[in-house]
Amino acid sequence: MNTFSRLLFSGLTLGAVLVLGGPVAAQPGSEPRILKLNHTDTPSGARHLAAELFAKRVEEFTRGKYRVLVFHSGQLGNDPQSIKAVAEGKLDFTASATGSFAGLVPELNLTALPYLVDSYEQGWRFYDESPWMRRQFDKLPAKGLHHLATWEAGFRSFTTRSPMIQPADAVGKKMRIFPNDMIKWIMESIGYEPVVIPVTEVYAAIQQGRVDGQENPIDTIRALRFNEVAPNIVLTQHVYSPLPFVASEALWLRLSAAEQESFQRAGKEAAALSRRLVRDADEKNLEAMRAAGAKIVRPDIAAFRKAMSSVYERAAKVYGGEVKAILVDARAP
The missing domain is CATH 3.40.190.170 (Bacterial extracellular solute-binding protein, family 7)
Structure with missing residues (x-):
């Protein structure tokens, strides 16, 4: 193919590409x-x-x-x-x-x-x-x-096998958590014994009675069907997650x-x-779980805020000034 023919072929090819909708991502023959x-x-x-x-x-x-x-x-x-x-x-x-x-x-x-x-x-x-x-x-x-x-993902709330209305209802029970110090301290602040279990194993752990429940955002609770084995959905919304x-x-x-x-x-x-x-x-998911047999509990948030406030003091002993720094940014107008 001579130079003129090559140029003509190239021009025709480019025109065809433009007519058919623009350039193709990868080079010809590449995956x-x-x-x-x-x-x-x-x-x-x-x-x-x-x-x-x-x-x-x-x-x-x-x-x-x-x-x-x-x-x-x-x-x-x-x-x-x-x-x-x-x-x-x-x-x-x-x-x-x-x-x-x-x-x-x-x-x-x-x-x-x-x-x-x-x-x-x-x-x-x-x-x-x-x-x-x-x-x-x-x-x-x-x-x-x-x-x-x-x-x-949303705000974390509890799903429990046993009824839970106030922090005192947590005392002596086991609660599944993911491996995180702050979540562990939150559970301990209201009386739960925290147990670390991978989220993919939580449904079975609740079903078998190894823990009384778990805490996760509403979307996750419904997606992983935790309400089926822990039908009390307690909307504490204690952590933004x-x-x-x-x-x-x-x-x-x-x-x-x-x-x-x-x-x-x-x-x-x-x-x-x-x-x-x-x-x-959030509300649609709660209504769907209610229709499937879950009990939606809207507790006195002030009681949980007060019980969990000790976590800030505990965190300050470990993280020092970082606690004040994150509060300034998180609560900035």
């Missing part, structure tokens, strides 16, 4: 790079819907160069295992409660202080705009993680600046979806 995202929510939960949107947007924004496979229900590991795998570069993405990252950045324990924030809007402002929060997330790259966005969405730092450093922007943009779109889904579905 998209497969990335993996694992989480512990079920396919009906907001976390999974956010993950699916993230995967869709990544493929769109990178024009097919990357494809994200989403694994739900802890198929590739529970929350601590997923975080460890992402940090080691063996998994590409995960989303988990902020306190789950405290093993890498201990100060993140403080985000689980009881009644730190009182509304979704206050929580979103804190996670998106707080200098204190940014300082903690900026510590993650050295641990092998890169924070992309903060997805939503969103989900930092992280990528492997090893992956992040391999991306071009344009690719990084695409992944960040996809993560934030997924965050907006999860926030809307969780906030708007």
